[in-house]
Amino acid sequence: MTVAPAIILVSPQLGENIGAAARVMANFALSDLRLVAPRDGWPNPAAEAMAAKTLSGPVEARVFDTVDAAVADLSYLLAATARPRGFDKPAMGPRQAMGALRARAEAGAAAGVLFGAEAMGLLNEDVARADAILTYPVSPDWSSLNLAQAVALAAYEWGLGEGEAPHAGFDRLSPPASKAEIAELAEHFETELEASGFFWPPEKAQSMRLSVRAAVGRWALTAQDVSTLRGMIKALARGTRRKPKT
Amino acid sequence: MTVAPAIILVSPQLGENIGAAARVMANFALSDLRLVAPRDGWPNPAAEAMAAKTLSGPVEARVFDTVDAAVADLSYLLAATARPRGFDKPAMGPRQAMGALRARAEAGAAAGVLFGAEAMGLLNEDVARADAILTYPVSPDWSSLNLAQAVALAAYEWGLGEGEAPHAGFDRLSPPASKAEIAELAEHFETELEASGFFWPPEKAQSMRLSVRAAVGRWALTAQDVSTLRGMIKALARGTRRKPKT
Secondary structure (H helix, E strand, O other): OOOOOEEEEEOOOOHHHHHHHHHHHHHOOOOEEEEEOOOOOOOOHHHHHHHOOHHHOOOEEEEEOOHHHHHOOOOEEEEEOOOOOOOOOOEEOHHHHHHHHHHHHHOOOOEEEEEOEOOOEOOHHHHHOOOEEEOOOOOOOOOOOOHHHHHHHHHHHHHHHOOOOOOOOOOOOOOEOOHHHHHHHHHHHHHHHHHHOOOOOHHHHHHHHHHHHHHHHHOOOEHHHHHHHHHHHHHHHHHHHOOOOO | OOOOOEEEEEOOOOHHHHHHHHHHHHHOOOOEEEEEOOOOOOOOHHHHHHHOOHHHOOOEEEEEOOHHHHHOOOOEEEEEOOOOOOOOOOEEOHHHHHHHHHHHHHOOOOEEEEEOEOOOEOOHHHHHOOOEEEOOOOOOOOOOOOHHHHHHHHHHHHHHHOOOOOOOOOOOOOOEOOHHHHHHHHHHHHHHHHHHOOOOOHHHHHHHHHHHHHHHHHOOOEHHHHHHHHHHHHHHHHHHHOOOOO
């Protein structure tokens, strides 16, 4: 069974946009709304007003403190952004992106789409953790899309694709790693690379860290890959100090 | 030259929806907004606020007293409605409808889309004057679409049909690694993992080697990934013996 994707709003500012997002989610049979640190707290009367009863109906909104917590159970993640970030990630329009997401969902992977705050969009570190970028074919002269409208276009494309023929080819043998496993792997990499002096010189350390995270997030790792890689890191970090047991 | 269609809002109630419609029109290079008897008059501060400057920019809003006056110069008209009205008119989803509209526009016909008021939609007499019906593939359980969202989906489909706008700046994926680079990476992994005692116990060493190679071969690494990974291996293999240069 295909599980519909989660819509994750990171630090949304206006309750109106949260409510409008919930309403259009219901229009296209999406129900999993996740709010990371909404500015005005939760519940929010302005959101309720715009949601036209969907927040007490088909849409379940849950609040999280961090993006990490909000995506922990997902294994395929899109980040909606208008600005290229220099990450080496595939960028797709809504139609293609929802197709990719559906293919994963049909293979049993829980999936979601990250949307940033109204004023500034997603942080680089949030984009870095995604598998791919969702971008909108907006006019270059007027590219700033309202948050709820961005959710609407994704929801619409999700809805359109429902009922279409399944996309074959994503039925991996080993299930994809969850975002929590990926985050732990990136953490492990970072800790050991830090100890090894990899992040050098200091003025480049931050961007090196980000590019390690972006790379780890892009490799479509399986749960088995993560466990293999963590064993490899552990072994390498002990370096030649460790002798094989005899 | 194709003339973009007019968006005609009949008796819109909320300035917020008018403004949001204008903003999303600008996102998809539509500029002709027509308002028939807006409830709160015109101009409308709530509309200005939601329009994010588009009403004094690319979108021109004009006010008309009647639908007749608003559509007088058009020769192909769609009516957006969720409810069948028993008229003998073709009904199309947004994609097909925008395609039909484009075909007319390319043949030189000025075209437009009628949207009704928030609470009750279009009157039967407004639907009756249209050439075809635009309807949305919404969930039967939750079919009431916000006015500005309805405009957004039509604008998006119009924009898509205008030819995929290039996603500027996103086409810089670094080229995939060559098979030789992948082989060298696997070799490098293997050598250092060997030295670290990773391939243990001996009776499993061969299959562990194979699974490392299989994993490395599967990650769709770019040339940049390979070089990053090799740097990481080198750093880790030196382990904590290496101190950062100071």
